[in-house]
Amino acid sequence: MIPLGKTKFTTELQVRPDDIDLFRHVHSSKYLDYVLAARFDQMERCYGMSMQTFLDRGLGWVVKVSHLEYKRALGIAEKFHVTTWIEDVRGSDVEVRFDITKADTNKTACTGWCVFTLISLTSTRPEPIPDDVLAKYAV
Amino acid sequence: MIPLGKTKFTTELQVRPDDIDLFRHVHSSKYLDYVLAARFDQMERCYGMSMQTFLDRGLGWVVKVSHLEYKRALGIAEKFHVTTWIEDVRGSDVEVRFDITKADTNKTACTGWCVFTLISLTSTRPEPIPDDVLAKYAV
Amino acid sequence: MIPLGKTKFTTELQVRPDDIDLFRHVHSSKYLDYVLAARFDQMERCYGMSMQTFLDRGLGWVVKVSHLEYKRALGIAEKFHVTTWIEDVRGSDVEVRFDITKADTNKTACTGWCVFTLISLTSTRPEPIPDDVLAKYAV
């Protein structure tokens, strides 16, 4: 396989009102949504292959494992950066690591990793990652 | 068309932590989600045709209009009832009215109505409501 | 009261993966979330008084009525504009109208209006809108 460049890409996002919980902080499950939003953006903008393109090819990415460590809560309407990179590729799986940092202080809000599995939309079973995708993900 | 019976059906639900907003009340957009959850339940349990059955027949329901009047906020883990009935059927549209009431006091939390449109999943265009569905909805 | 200028303000947003429903379109309840996200942005950026400032003064805005008409579905990762303006002020209530338009075609995705009520956080009862807020909202 092509060696992984592990290039880091960053997406800026902002907290929405529906993300806020009873402590007036971002609700814990929303951080994974932020990672997914950043990946969708970066798949198109940075790796050159959008989620829609995968769907059009009969492929989809599903989450196999998510691991999040919450460090500092994000607050109402706060701006933040989601940096992700591909740490490893194993069969149909891609391990993505991420850091979510506060835009104003650059301090870590949340850090962790996910394993995503490529599936066939027809069989819903894991699918080998096509070579052209591997090439794009090697950046 | 068969006259509408306008029978009211009720589903009991409970507030989830992810529904709570910065005021420690249910976030405004979640009340529509409660109506949809009750309709999915009642489509299967009360009208005898689940959302999945519609999908299997190549049909889907989409929201055309939603109108909600918020009366009393629901709180953390609160139990409540969602009562809905079909007020009118017009072409591909069904007008559903609803009342959301607090389980402990029976007071109204939210009231309103939605118009749902039946669509074909292939064309994504409005589709005449099949006669067997009209018969079920006439209860 | 100061006459209302009814100036329109616009916020650009993008669909997140957690907004997508079983039809691969934005889930109906998320459009209200988009309106609220745009209002939070515009309260700070356009009217000069953020939600946090209201909270710091012991005040909050809650939704009294929401009315949404869904015209064209937004899709995966789609960019869109939320334009809002203050149509009327009545006692503790502000009527806000909105249009959500697709960024690429400028066609309407959703249109409607909300009534927001200013409340005291301590009493949770409606509160007269302070004169300095009325002045800011008259733009």
Add this chain to the structure above:
Amino acid sequence: MIPLGKTKFTTELQVRPDDIDLFRHVHSSKYLDYVLAARFDQMERCYGMSMQTFLDRGLGWVVKVSHLEYKRALGIAEKFHVTTWIEDVRGSDVEVRFDITKADTNKTACTGWCVFTLISLTSTRPEPIPDDVLAKYAV
């Protein structure tokens, strides 16, 4: 400290329409919401101290780490069980393990663990777990 009984408690829940993603399965971040919903239920029903009681005492629980392994997707309106137990208590932290199983087949949908930290609502800093809470959690 009192030895932990590690008693397992189970809550039955049902998938809501707003939980469904573009693959017509439950969106990945919602499984954490299901765990939190089950914990809120079990805190009140099984451990005898509701989240509201913690809030009334000036205390709150926040998520420090979440780790989820997704095994089988839950689908539209599917019923499922969330079983949780306290595996360990360390200072202000409680490690909760969970299994989410399908109601019809009893097969695992998702498994994992969370660390929750008790905080003071005034300082927002970790707070030693009071003895009466430790006693309740030792079941």
